[in-house]
Amino acid sequence: MTARxxxxxxxxxxxxxxANFVARRVRERHPHLxxxxxxxxxxxxxxxxxxxxxxxxEGVFTSELEKQLLSGEIxxxxxSLKDLPNELPPGLAFGAITERADARDALISPRYRTLDKLxxxxxxxxxxxRRKAQLLACRPDLTIADLxxxxxxxxxxxxxxxxxxxxxxxxxLHRLGLEEHITEIFPMDxxxxxxxxxxxxxxxxxDNEALLNALSFLHHEETAWAxxxxxxxxxxxxxxxxxxxxxxxRIEANALVLDAVILSRDGRTRLRDTVGGxxxxxxxxxxxxxxxxxxxxxxxxxxxVNGGDRNKKAVHG
Numbered sequence: 001m002t003a004r005x006x007x008x009x010x011x012x013x014x015x016x017x018x019a020n021f022v023a024r025r026v027r028e029r030h031p032h033l034x035x036x037x038x039x040x041x042x043x044x045x046x047x048x049x050x051x052x053x054x055x056x057x058e059g060v061f062t063s064e065l066e067k068q069l070l071s072g073e074i075x076x077x078x079x080s081l082k083d084l085p086n087e088l089p090p091g092l093a094f095g096a097i098t099e100r101a102d103a104r105d106a107l108i109s110p111r112y113r114t115l116d117k118l119x120x121x122x123x124x125x126x127x128x129x130r131r132k133a134q135l136l137a138c139r140p141d142l143t144i145a146d147l148x149x150x151x152x153x154x155x156x157x158x159x160x161x162x163x164x165x166x167x168x169x170x171x172x173l174h175r176l177g178l179e180e181h182i183t184e185i186f187p188m189d190x191x192x193x194x195x196x197x198x199x200x201x202x203x204x205x206x207d208n209e210a211l212l213n214a215l216s217f218l219h220h221e222e223t224a225w226a227x228x229x230x231x232x233x234x235x236x237x238x239x240x241x242x243x244x245x246x247x248x249x250r251i252e253a254n255a256l257v258l259d260a261v262i263l264s265r266d267g268r269t270r271l272r273d274t275v276g277g278x279x280x281x282x283x284x285x286x287x288x289x290x291x292x293x294x295x296x297x298x299x300x301x302x303x304x305v306n307g308g309d310r311n312k313k314a315v316h317g
Contacts, residue, residue, distance in 0.1 A: 004034040005211070008065045008074035011039040012150040017175050018200055019078045022098075022218065029217055038074055040064050066092060069205060076204040076211065080172075081196030081227055084203070086235040093206040095215035100223040101171040103198035103248060105131065105191055107184040108158065109165035114184045115139060122164035125157060129265060131167050133244035134191050136267025151176060171198040192246025192261050195230035199223050222251045222279070229258045229282035236290030237262070243302055249282065256282050260289055262298045269301050 005026065009019035016037075023035045041064065062084050065077040070091055081097065088094070112118045115138060125147030126132050132144045145163060147154055151172055158166050173179050202218060204211050226249035233247045244265055249258040256279040261272040273296070275289040 003032065004036065005076065006074045007035060007037050008040050008068055008077040009037055010041070010065075013176055014080070014151055014172050015078070018080065022076075022078045022200070022202060025218060026214070030214055033214075038068075040068060040074075066203070069203060072205075075208070076202055076215070079201045079203060081199040081201040082169075082194040084196065084201055086195070086231045086238060088203070091206055092203055093212070094224075095202040095204040095212050096218035097220060097224045097227060098200040098202070098218055099220035100199040100226065101174060102185075103193045104170045104188065105167050105186050105193060105197075106170045106173065106182040107165055107167055107186065108155070108181050109183050110158075110181075112164060112183075115165075115186075118142065118164055123162065125154065125161065125163045125166040127154075128194070129244040130192075130194060130246050133263035133265055133267045134246060134261070135167070137263060137270050138190065138267075140267060151178065155181060169193070169197055188248055188259065192248050192259060195234045195247050196227045199227055225256055225279040225282045226250055229256060229286040232283040232286035233258065233260055233290045236287055237294070237298075237302075249286075251279060252276075255279070256285065258282075258286060258289060260293065262293060262301055264301050264304065269297075271297055271301060 007019050007023055009015050019037055023037065026033060026035050062077070062079055065074070065079070066089055068074045069077055070089065076095060107115055109118065112122070115135075118124070118139065120141045121143055123143045123145050124135060125145045126135065127147050135142055135144065145161065147157060147163070147166055149157065151168060154166055154168060155178070157163065170179075170182065170185060173182060202215055204215070229249040230247045234245065237243050237245055244263040244267075245261065247258065247260045249256055255276050257274065257276040259272070259274045261270060263270045271293055273289060273293050275285050277285050
């Protein structure tokens with residue numbers, strides 16, 4: 001490993017916070033290393049007003065960084081793990097997955113404060129099918145508006161686009177010191193996050209063993225088990241493409257518990273299930289849960305078949 005490490009990052013405030021957090025920790029641990037940042041513009045940043053599902057969804061914030069990793073222009077990239085596709089490109093690997101911050105989503109509504117107090121037909125800005133479907137599952141009367149941009153831009157659009165509320169990740173708001181904007185945090189039994197939400201992924205080349213070893217001190221094993229389960233669950237749904245689904249895994253009493261929900265795009269049909277077991281079996285459990293839910297009606301939901309109860313829940317022992 002050379003004495004100089006180039007860290008690739010997007011130039012949003014949140015991406016820079018994340019990259020600087022990792023760079024600072026590496027400098028503290030390895031003071032002999034020079035750590036510098038390189039700013040890279042992603043596809044998602046180039047098209048800030050186009051809905052994510054219209055420009056491909058997965059990889060729109062990460063593919064340019066991964067290309068520069070593979071070409072050797074940068075040595076590592078720091079991502080919000082939820083932005084990464086469920087399969088890494090050949091030749092790349094996780095150097096570390098950091099300890100997870102709060103994985104929940106939050107409502108920001110200065111006038112109405114909570115979801116249940118929003119008036120009928122209220123306009124709520126969101127950036128993903130997952131958030132849209134879960135909002136509509138709770139409040140089918142809402143009007144959902146596509147909301148893109150970094151956190152500051154979305155907070156500005158809350159007023160400029162005449163929105164009654166927006167939904168953002170708690171972790172990002174806390175990292176930027178913007179938690180005072182939060183008016184309600186959604187409980188996990190109502191609103192499940194994206195796979196990996198709240199965790200940072202440090203991505204590098206698989207063959208760079210020296211750098212992988214140097215980054216290992218940042219790796220948090222319990223978080224890694226949890227997000228491996230979440231990403232495996234979503235990978236099992238990939239053939240459905242751009243599916244509204246949420247997933248959350250955590251360690252409880254030395255066991256890994258995985259909750260998941262899949263929904264129709266309009267939120268009218270909802271299927272939720274859970275599984276638990278040994279953390280070392282995280283990926284196998286996630287595969288089992290995904291296949292079970294697809295067989296229990298998930299494929300029909302994704303195909304737009306509105307059969308069964310509006311809040312149908314799969315029950316297994």
